[in-house]
Amino acid sequence: MKNQQTIEKQAPVNGRVRVDWKEKGSEVVSRYGIFLIFLGMVALMSILTPHFFTYFNLINVVRQVSFIGIVAMGVTFVIITKGIDLSSGSVIALVSVMAASFAQGGHSLVVPILIGLGIGALTGLINGTIATKGMIPPFIATLGMMTAARGMALLYSNGRPIGNLTDSFLFMGSGDLLGLPFPIIMFLVMGLISHLLLNNTKFGKSTYAIGGNEQAARICGINVDRHLILVYTYAGFLTGIAALMLTARISAGQPSMGVMYELDAIAAAVIGGTSLTGGIGTIPGTMIGALIIGVLNNGLDLMNVSSYWQQILKGIIIVTAVLIDSRKNRKS
Amino acid sequence: MGEEILLEMKDISKEFPGVKALDKIQLTVKKGTVHALMGENGAGKSTLMKILFGIYSGSGTISFKGEELKLSGPKDALKKGISMIHQELNPIPEMTVAENIFLGREPVYGKTGWVNKKKLVQQTAELFETLNIPIDPTTKMKDLTIASMQMVEIAMAVSHSADLIIMDEPTSAITDKEVKYLFEIIRSLKSKGVAIIYISHKMDEVFRICDEITVLRDGQYIGTKRTDELDHDSLTQMMVGREIKQVFHKEPAEIKEVILSVKNLSKEGKFKNISFEVRKGEILGIAGLMGAGRTEVIESIFGVDPPTSGEIYLCGKPIKIKHPSDAIRHKIGLLTEDRKLTGAFLPLSVKENMIMSGMNKFLNFGFVNGGKVKQSCVSMVEKLNIKTPNLNKLIMNLSGGNQQKVLLARWLLNDPDLLILDEPTRGVDVGAKAEIHKLMCKLAQEGKAIIMISSEMPEILGMSDRILVMHEGHFKGELSREEANQERILQIAFQ
Numbered sequence: 001m002k003n004q005q006t007i008e009k010q011a012p013v014n015g016r017v018r019v020d021w022k023e024k025g026s027e028v029v030s031r032y033g034i035f036l037i038f039l040g041m042v043a044l045m046s047i048l049t050p051h052f053f054t055y056f057n058l059i060n061v062v063r064q065v066s067f068i069g070i071v072a073m074g075v076t077f078v079i080i081t082k083g084i085d086l087s088s089g090s091v092i093a094l095v096s097v098m099a100a101s102f103a104q105g106g107h108s109l110v111v112p113i114l115i116g117l118g119i120g121a122l123t124g125l126i127n128g129t130i131a132t133k134g135m136i137p138p139f140i141a142t143l144g145m146m147t148a149a150r151g152m153a154l155l156y157s158n159g160r161p162i163g164n165l166t167d168s169f170l171f172m173g174s175g176d177l178l179g180l181p182f183p184i185i186m187f188l189v190m191g192l193i194s195h196l197l198l199n200n201t202k203f204g205k206s207t208y209a210i211g212g213n214e215q216a217a218r219i220c221g222i223n224v225d226r227h228l229i230l231v232y233t234y235a236g237f238l239t240g241i242a243a244l245m246l247t248a249r250i251s252a253g254q255p256s257m258g259v260m261y262e263l264d265a266i267a268a269a270v271i272g273g274t275s276l277t278g279g280i281g282t283i284p285g286t287m288i289g290a291l292i293i294g295v296l297n298n299g300l301d302l303m304n305v306s307s308y309w310q311q312i313l314k315g316i317i318i319v320t321a322v323l324i325d326s327r328k329n330r331k332s
Numbered sequence: 333m334g335e336e337i338l339l340e341m342k343d344i345s346k347e348f349p350g351v352k353a354l355d356k357i358q359l360t361v362k363k364g365t366v367h368a369l370m371g372e373n374g375a376g377k378s379t380l381m382k383i384l385f386g387i388y389s390g391s392g393t394i395s396f397k398g399e400e401l402k403l404s405g406p407k408d409a410l411k412k413g414i415s416m417i418h419q420e421l422n423p424i425p426e427m428t429v430a431e432n433i434f435l436g437r438e439p440v441y442g443k444t445g446w447v448n449k450k451k452l453v454q455q456t457a458e459l460f461e462t463l464n465i466p467i468d469p470t471t472k473m474k475d476l477t478i479a480s481m482q483m484v485e486i487a488m489a490v491s492h493s494a495d496l497i498i499m500d501e502p503t504s505a506i507t508d509k510e511v512k513y514l515f516e517i518i519r520s521l522k523s524k525g526v527a528i529i530y531i532s533h534k535m536d537e538v539f540r541i542c543d544e545i546t547v548l549r550d551g552q553y554i555g556t557k558r559t560d561e562l563d564h565d566s567l568t569q570m571m572v573g574r575e576i577k578q579v580f581h582k583e584p585a586e587i588k589e590v591i592l593s594v595k596n597l598s599k600e601g602k603f604k605n606i607s608f609e610v611r612k613g614e615i616l617g618i619a620g621l622m623g624a625g626r627t628e629v630i631e632s633i634f635g636v637d638p639p640t641s642g643e644i645y646l647c648g649k650p651i652k653i654k655h656p657s658d659a660i661r662h663k664i665g666l667l668t669e670d671r672k673l674t675g676a677f678l679p680l681s682v683k684e685n686m687i688m689s690g691m692n693k694f695l696n697f698g699f700v701n702g703g704k705v706k707q708s709c710v711s712m713v714e715k716l717n718i719k720t721p722n723l724n725k726l727i728m729n730l731s732g733g734n735q736q737k738v739l740l741a742r743w744l745l746n747d748p749d750l751l752i753l754d755e756p757t758r759g760v761d762v763g764a765k766a767e768i769h770k771l772m773c774k775l776a777q778e779g780k781a782i783i784m785i786s787s788e789m790p791e792i793l794g795m796s797d798r799i800l801v802m803h804e805g806h807f808k809g810e811l812s813r814e815e816a817n818q819e820r821i822l823q824i825a826f827q
Contacts (some may be wrong), residue, residue: 200699202691209688212677219636219666219674220689220742221657279679 033324034273038288038295045299052299059181065294066187067249069287070242071261072268073194074124074235076286079269080198080211081231082278083131083138087145088239088265091123092258093153095243100162100253103169112169113244120240121233123149128232132225138232146262153255162253173248183245187287190238195283197234207231211278267314268293271321292317336363338527339384339496344392346379353379354390357553359529359546361496366518366528368538368559370571371548372733372761377531380548381498384529385409385416397495415494417485417502425474430456432473433488459491463517477623479506486514490521497521498529503537504759507621507787508822515541533761534788535564547571572763582769582794585776588612590648592664592750592781594633597642602628603805606642610750615772615782617796619789619821625805626785627669630752634659634666660689665743667736669754669785675739676727683709683723685738690746712741717767733764740768750781757791769795789818801825 046053071088078085099116103109123145130141175182198204206227209217218224247253272289274281293314300310339361346354354376361367369377383390386403394401396412403409406416423432430452431438439451456469465483473481482505489497503511518528518541530542538545539559547554547570554570562570593609603625610616618626632639635653644651646662653659659666668674677685686709687694694705709723716737720730727735736756743751756772757765772782772795786792792799799811801824809824 196699200702202695202698202700205684205688205691205700208680208684209677212680213674215674216668216677217688219634219656219668221655221660222688223655223657275679277679279677 034271034285034288034292038292041292041295041299045295045302049299049302051302057298057302059184061294061298062184062187062291063181064298065290066183067242067246068261068264068268068293069187069290070190070245071239072265072272072286072290073190073283074238075262075265076269076272076274076281076283077194077198077207077231078138078235079266079274079276080207080279080281081228082211082214082276083228083232084142084266084276085124085127085232085235086139086142086262087123087127087149088235089258089261089263090146090149090153091120091236091239092243092246092261093255094123094149094156095119095240096247096257097153097157097162097253097255099244100165100247101156103165103247103253104162105164105166109166109168116244116247117237117240120243121237124233124236124239125229127236128229131232132228150255157253157255159255161255163251165248165251165253170248170251172245173250183249186241186245190241191283191287194238198283203227203230208279211280213279264293267318270318273321276322289321337361338363338397340395341380341384342393342395344380344383344390344394346376346383346388346390352551354383354551355553356392357548357551358556360556361527361529362544363495363527364522364525365543366522366530366541368530368532368542368545369548370531370538370545370567371554372571372763375548375571375761376551377548378500379551381416381500381529381531385414385498410492410494413495414498415489415492415496416498416500417489418500423473423481423484426472428470428472429467429476429484430469432484433459433469433491459487463487463490464513479510479623482506483510483513486517490517494526496527496529498531500531501533501759502530503532503534507623508789509621511537533759535567536790538567539564568762583773583777585613585615585773586779587614587797588779591646592633593645593648595643595645597629597632597639597644599628599632599637599639602632603802606807608800608807608810610781610783612749612779612781613776614797615776615784615795617792617799618783618785618802619792619799620802620825621787624802624825626802627754628805629802630666630754630783630785634664634752636666660746663746663749664752665689665746665748665750666752667739667743667754667756669758671732671735671739671759676735678726678728680727681724682713682718682720682727682730682738685727686712686741686745689742708745709741712745715744716741716771731761731764733760736760736768737764740771744775748780750783751775752783752785754785755787756784757786757788789821792821793817 051057071092075085075088095116098119099112102115103112127138127142127145130136130144131138134141172182177185198207206217206222209220209222210224210227214224243258246257268290269281269286270276270289271292272282272285272287274286296313296317297310300313337360339359341357341359344354344357345352357376357380359369359380369380371377379388382388384394386405386409396414401412403412424435433456434452438447439455440446441448453469460467460469465487467476467480467484473484476484482502486502489499502514506514521528530538532538542559544556544558545562545567546556547567549571589612590609591612595607597606598604606629608616620626628637631637633644633653635656635658638654644653651662653662656666672678677688683705687705691700694700694708706723712718713720713723718737718741719734727738730738753772757768760768772784776782784795793816796816797813799813799816799821801808801811801821803825811820811824
């Protein structure tokens with residue numbers, strides 16, 4: 001056995017290894033590729049339209065993106081576990097009208113916030129419980145929530161917007177903190193929290209494990225059902241945050257709010273490299289994914305490209321992102 | 333045995349980005365012979381066969397039946413008379429056996445495209461009859477055992493009436509009984525002039541059935557010899573390029589007190605009244621055929637699928653294990669049978685794969701301590717001689733043997749008192765296998781208890797201090813290391 005170890009190439013783990021630049025190059029591209037694409041897009045838009053690369057416009061883009069971006073972070077967790085969440089758009093509406101009805105004065109600001117976050121988390125809890133304990137595919141479970149939550153929002157508000165919100169509530173949508181709009185601050189803060197949660201905690205590692213191999217995760221002692229419920233709950237919680245800020249931004253609880261948001265959130269995650277096959281995805285990737293969608297929309301708006309064309313382009317980009325992802329998977 | 337050359341592969345090379353997988357390989361197969369292709373995992377056997385079957389393209393020339401062979405894909409290979417039994421099964425579970433076998437070439441009524449189901453079943457039945465396979469063609473694939481599925485796969489390859497059949501580890505999932513069936517099939521194919529390329533890690537089989545052996549190592553051609561010119565040791569030496577005198581390094585360990593005992597464990601439809609105990613320092617082997625219920629027993633002990641009745645005692649105290657997390661808390665580890673299905677997290681890194689079963693000890697205020705993780709993982713990589721360029725490499729890019737070592741490391745990081753190993757060396761090359769066996773002995777010497785399930789008789793006989801024989805959900809008997817041999821184990825199983 002002894003001579004075997006000397007004969008066989010013992011690959012160094014710590015020490016210096018011959019650097020394979022080709023491999024290194026492809027690693028950089030696969031790791032930071034989406035970021036490079038984003039920078040390229042920003043550069044392209046700056047050249048194509050003079051109004052793009054201005055402080056106010058850039059702030060505007062990031063603020064628009066922050067709502068969908070926060071939702072997409074939760075969706076990223078869900079997709080990493082091989083699940084899907086179709087309910088986020090409708091949950092936004094439900095949270096919006098319910099929180100708004102407590103934000104018309106007479107209550108402390110804490111009440112609508114707690115109600116908003118609570119409703120968001122509760123819908124996630126229900127999604128996760130139905131999917132795991134009921135053994136119903138997440139697609140169906142959240143499709144049910146998508147339909148039901150929209151109905152509840154309409155029922156609760158009688159189909160009408162709920163306005164006259166307090167100034168302190170409106171701050172969440174239009175206020176500035178440290179010179180930046182509040183939604184952007186929240187986008188960055190929740191991005192950081194979600195990133196740390198996903199990368200540096202047991203919760204995050206377990207999320208990857210379940211998506212990578214659910215059976216193996218169970219054998220490693222992970223309580224898969226409970227974990228999945230928590231993941232959906234976290235996604236709902238983040239949706240609640242986005243909904244509160246959106247409501248404040250447009251100064252009213254709207255039962256029609258957030259239509260198609262679930263798909264934009266999924267698109268952001270997927271463009272950012274989250275794989276629907278599970279076990280793969282990052283929060284910074286998703287944030288960039290959301291920004292790419294935002295830059296695309298904004299740049300094309302500035303260039304007066306019709307919104308019909310914008311939709312077509314967005315569709316192409318989503319499919320291309322998944323195409324690249326699936327090719328990458330096939331190679332390995 | 334013919335001397336007529338059927339297949340000649342010359343100077344076959346293949347490069348993947350960054351790796352030279354094959355370097356000028358030669359392979360000549362004669363008509364009506366069984367030709368073994370041997371080599372450790374990663375030697376290039378599968379790559380070479382994928383080139384021959386048209387899945388990959390490579391440089392070099394291939395001549396088949398006297399003509400140069402240029403393939404556009406597997407379909408083309410089948411048309412030209414080359415068929416392949418893949419290492420991994422790819423059945424469509426919801427379809428019947430017959431539908432699976434004739435997938436894509438079902439008999440139809442005239443040119444209507446309407447499948448003639450009666451004829452389909454009839455053709456399959458005829459095929460099974462010639463091959464002596466006792467399976468009903470109308471059973472759904474999902475209702476078959478893995479061994480039966482493998483037989484269906486073999487029948488499928490034969491049904492193409494090919495001149496050359498590639499068998500990539502055809503016996504990895506079947507029992508001795510079916511191996512005998514398979515060998516009969518191979519002999520009858522041989523007599524019809526069909527040539528077979530046989531890939532296997534099991535040397536006994538190779539010596540039993542093959543006429544010639546070609547050995548590859550690290551993508552290089554080592555040589556071709558007639559089987560009767562070789563023996564175990566010389567073949568091993570060719571394969572690993574070093575001498576491994578004794579395949580099983582069983583080193584004695586002091587056997588101490590009972591750590592786990594199981595009383596009357598039962599699970600409906602799976603196993604009944606299982607009682608046994610295992611001691612510190614002991615390697616307890618569980619022998620039996622595939623489907624005997626061995627995996628079910630240990631999985632129920634580990635809490636994957638808890639038993640319906642019975643008691644489990646740890647160091648004399650009764651314990652309840654309802655979930656694997658309970659077992660892990662009691663310092664039990666389980667290396668599962670199927671690396672891909674229940675072991676590895678394929679899209680994740682080596683490091684993440686290692687820490688997944690014992691993350692708590694790496695946590696600082698709820699956060700995973702990267703430094704601690706790295707330190708532990710590096711020491712495991714060194715201890716188990718895991719070949720990986722770094723800890724962030726995805727586990728799916730490692731060879732089978734190294735993947736298995738990573739999964740072992742996952743449990744060793746928990747410092748378990750009892751380690752359950754289900755087929756610990758399946759699909760693992762000779763070198764890594766010896767290392768895993770050595771590690772097992774060392775763990776036993778450290779006072780850990782080991783339960784090992786293995787379908788490989790030499791492994792069971794070579795490694796175990798005591799052997800339990802299981803058959804159809806029952807423990808049939810127990811043998812000490814000294815009294816055990818292959819015949820007695822089978823005797824007990826079938827008595």
